[in-house]
Structures are given as structure tokens and as C-alpha cells.
Amino acid sequence: MASQEAGFFMASFSICIKAAPQASGAAHGLEFAKACIAQGHSIVRVFFYGDGVYLGLKTQALPQGEICWGKLWQNFLVDHKIDAVVCIAAAVRRGIVDAAEARRQNLDIDLLREGFVLSGLGQWIAANSTADHTMSFG
Amino acid sequence: MASQEAGFFMASFSICIKAAPQASGAAHGLEFAKACIAQGHSIVRVFFYGDGVYLGLKTQALPQGEICWGKLWQNFLVDHKIDAVVCIAAAVRRGIVDAAEARRQNLDIDLLREGFVLSGLGQWIAANSTADHTMSFG
Amino acid sequence: MSPLFIFTETPNNNTQAREGVEALLACAAFDQKPTVMFIDQGILQLIPQADQIGSKNLNKMLQALEIYGVESIIVCANSLARFGVKLAELKPQGKLITLSERASIIQHAAWVACF
Amino acid sequence: MSPLFIFTETPNNNTQAREGVEALLACAAFDQKPTVMFIDQGILQLIPQADQIGSKNLNKMLQALEIYGVESIIVCANSLARFGVKLAELKPQGKLITLSERASIIQHAAWVACF
Amino acid sequence: MALHLLASIDIECVARCRASLSSADSLLLLGDGVYALQSEETLTSLTAATNNLFVLAEDLLCRLPHLDTSISVINYAQWVQLSIASAPVVSWY
């Protein structure tokens, strides 16, 4: 909820990223989120949905001269201890599995970047209900 | 090259798949390729490019009632011993790594479906030069 | 004020329409009383489809929206005209609106998600 | 007959334009003498861009096409008009064609790839 | 002559395909392209461009199962034959 602190009006945001890693929405969302934090606002949660779940895939390796938006998102989310949820249904359908989901396929791997967790759409709905402002990118 | 065999006119195809796994081009390409083989035509190579490289990601797990086009592509390509090349640049950029590419990231994994190999765009150009017909999907 | 889902995509082309419906159902399950608005190519989701082997029929999921708590279904009349579709051909049918009503519906939403 | 690449997408929105250019360069490297045709939003790739930190400038790659063996560059005049862009603003400039010439160029291609 | 594959009903993609066709070319509607049959205006524009118009049976039956159409409905096997008889094949997705 909105709160008055030290004379500033502080707002809370729920952010949903539906853009694939190299699509413009992935960059817009990250730069917007950084600007929120820089102004002292809070981010309730970042929810990755649709092709946005690929931002959580840790094996991306970009050629020189291209930005790895998944890595930049990870750095930002970890640095600011922001809750980062990747939609489990959208992720598993696309092959983005954490250790638990990989085990169901008898694979001993974890493809999810550290700092991200798989969970359900309820996490997005709950964040939207709590936050002052809901934004989606992509 | 086109050849006359047993009274039929046999043609050769080079097929490029640029559609993501759940996009319609992935299905169109597979059903078209099956129809080619059923008529006795040959497929020089299937080249996966753009978001089509996700068809080679072996960790996809579809919910009940949804088709895993990557698995169906794999079955078809292996059954008919068709050369299946995933563009290495497009794949690595998206995080689809084979054992060799994973090793560069110090990871002991292989995310590529069996029957697919990573290689360069030259494989697509060469197939297009050889085949009677070049088709792309997605 | 309730959440508004705007559906603009065809049902079968990729996962976007399906993931929109899944998000809508999740919202309804949390008792948020969402409204859903079908515009442009999105109205094609409301045309009854034939079942396909191995593939969930998205239109059948939409026909069950009311059961799942999505009671406010809005359809853009201009989009129907573009595709030569009559309201009677749609399932579910929803409430017809004109272009001039759209901005106001959006302004009164708690939050908006487009799929 | 030579291969034809048709570019229809904006330069920065996703990887499609970039992967189209990479495919075109591979084709030229195999000495196939490809033709490239810019239509619709694709003509926006020919507007010189500012360099961005950490991101390759796609337009600069296009300015080097001739060096890499892509000598036939075609631009749709109607698409320029749509965006109010003049040929003189483009790099590289390419050869202007009208809509009525497009079908014939496609028909005479060895094979066609759209990006 | 060329075979054009139209797999979208997006205004811009339909217009692009239409502008790339000559009357000697063939056009196959598939995927979301089959919705062109639902829109009088779109269909008129495409038939004005070429008489050699086809629609893929499987996608028509899935998307518009109740639609009657006078244009040629073909299956994958016929599509392969049409591709062999045409050059080049161009995909508009």
C-alpha cells in the first residue's frame, strides 16, 4: 500500500514480464524497475510469464556485443532482494526446469538462474492485489 | 537433385523451421515433411533457426492435452534418419546448449535432444543449394 | 474496481491466447471477479472449434468461464464486423460494446492485462 | 537465379532482424550472390542508428553488406512513403522499386527466405 | 510460378502477401490464414490478386469447422505436389 515516508510519496509496484530475453519488453521492464527503486518505491514482486520465463534460463550465452538481459535481471533482483517468480506452468511447458522439475524427468540438472523461483499464477494475482500499481511488459 | 525412380518424379527438399514449439509453423513443417517422405521424396536437411531452435530443447514437459512438437519432430527425424541441424548461434544465444557448449560454461549437461546437432548457417545454405525445393516455416 | 483482461490474439497460433485464459482463470479463482474483453483477432477465440487429437480446445475452456467465476464477458462489435461474424455464432456470446465504450471500461479497471 | 532475402521487421524489437542479417551474410559467404529486399517495417533497418552500449548496431552491419558480397539491395518505395522516409536518409540506399515489380523479383529467385 | 503461404490474419501480414502476389502465382491459406475466408473484405482482396487460391483442410476444419467455402480445400499430400509444381515457395507467417 502507498505510504508517506520522509516526506516522499512511496508507491509499490507489481511487475509482470512477458517479453522474450532479446525483445524490447525485457529491457523496458528492467530499466523501469531500476528507476522505481532509485526513487525509493518498492517492488512487491516480478512475475515472469509467457516467453518472459526464458529470462530465467541460466545457460544463455550471448555473443560479444549483445546484452544478456536474463543475467542483468538476475543481478538486479538479487542485489535488491526482490521476489522473482517464474510461472511454473509457462516455464515447464518451455523446458525451463528447476532441480525439482528436472527430477521428474530423471535429470540431475537445474536450469533456473539463482534468485528466481518457480511458482504459480496465484503469486502474480496476489502481487497485483497488494501493489498500488500493476505493470506488464511484452 | 530431382531424379526419376520407379516411374515417379522424386524431388528433394530443404526445410527450415523458424517457429517456436507451440507456434503453428512447427506443426506445419512436421506434417509437410511427413507428407514428403510418404510420397517418396527426400529431405536433404531440416535446419532449425530463430525460435525454432527451442524444438531441440529436451527438457520441455507439456501438460496433458498439449502436444510436444519437439518430441514429435525428434521421433520423425530419428525414424527417417534425416539430418537435423540446430543453428549453433541462434541456440547458444537462447540457452540451448549441447555437452560441448555447456562445458564452456563449466556445466556438465546436454540440453539438446538426441538426433539433433548444433552447427552453423552454412549447413542451411548448402542444403538450399542442393535441394530442388527450399521451404521455410514460421 | 475489478481486474480487466484484454484478449487480442487468435486461439491456436501460439501459446499466448491459452496463457491468457490460464491467467484469467487464476484471477477468478482468487475471487477477484475479473472482466474479460475480446477485441480484434481475439474475438476469433469465441468461434466454436472442432476438437483436435492431443490438443485442448481453447473455446471449450471459454465456454466454462462463467462456471469458474468470470461473469463479465465483453465483445467488441467493430471486431465482429471486421471478420463478418455474428454474435449468435459465438460461444460464449458476451455483451456487445462499441469502440466508444472501450476507453471508459479500461479507465475503470483495477489493473489491466493484455494477452 | 540467386537467393532472395526479404526483410520485413524493425531492427531492434527482437532477434529476427539480426538473425536475418546473419543468414544473409552466411549466404553471401558461400558465394551465392543473394539479393536482399527491404519492405514494410523492414525499411526502418536502413535508418542510421545511434550506437548503444553493449549492443551491436544492426544498421552498421547493413552498411557493410557490399563488402561482404551482397551487391543487390532493393527497397520498396511504397514502404518509404508509409513512414515518410526519403531514400537519401537511408544507409545503404539500395535500388527503389514499386509494388508492381515485387512479384516478378520473387518469381525469379532461386529460393526465398523472409525475416 | 511462385507459391505463397499465408499463415496469418494480421492486417499487415495479409497486405504484404497480397502485394507480393501476381495473378500467375498460387496462394495457400494455412494456420491463422484460413480466417481470411471469414472476412469478406480480405477474401475479395486476395481473389482479386490470384485465382489460384487454396486452403489447408486440417487448419480450416480446426478453426472454422462450420464454414462453407468455394475455394479448393487441399491436404498435406496435395500441398507437397503444389510445392513441387511451383518455384519458389514464400512463407508469410
Added chain:
Amino acid sequence: MALHLLASIDIECVARCRASLSSADSLLLLGDGVYALQSEETLTSLTAATNNLFVLAEDLLCRLPHLDTSISVINYAQWVQLSIASAPVVSWY
């Protein structure tokens, strides 16, 4: 009132955003949406819908570095403030 984000120059997406705007709403052009400034026809149509038109500086400078424009150029910090002052925010990608 609402804030609309237009991140595409696709004809259908622009028309959809335009049809969803009222004169009280704000519109921010970002990503490929900045190309609307390049097209006289598109820009006229959007300014007829609302006077509260903004463009994201970073995307304008990247895509159309030499363009002069009379509409308000804003940065990410100003976009955050605009979002707080509006409700709801709608994304057209």
C-alpha cells in the same frame, strides 16, 4: 486516467491502442512505438486521440537519433512518476 504504453508500429497494434484511448488518457511511445513519430499519418491519428503524448528518450535516441519532435521526451524516472499519477497502465506490445 489511464496510461497507455505503445511499443509497436504494427498497423494493427497502433490502431488497437488508438481505439482504446480517450482524450483524458496519456500515451507513451516506447520501443518500436517511437517510429510513430516518423509517420505523419500515424502521429496525426494519435494526437487526435490525446494531447498527453510522451516518448521515451532512450528508445527515441537509439531508433531515430536525428528526429526533431515537438512532443514531450521523458526518461525512465519521469515514466515512473507518470505511472504513479495514472491508473491503470495498459501495455500494447
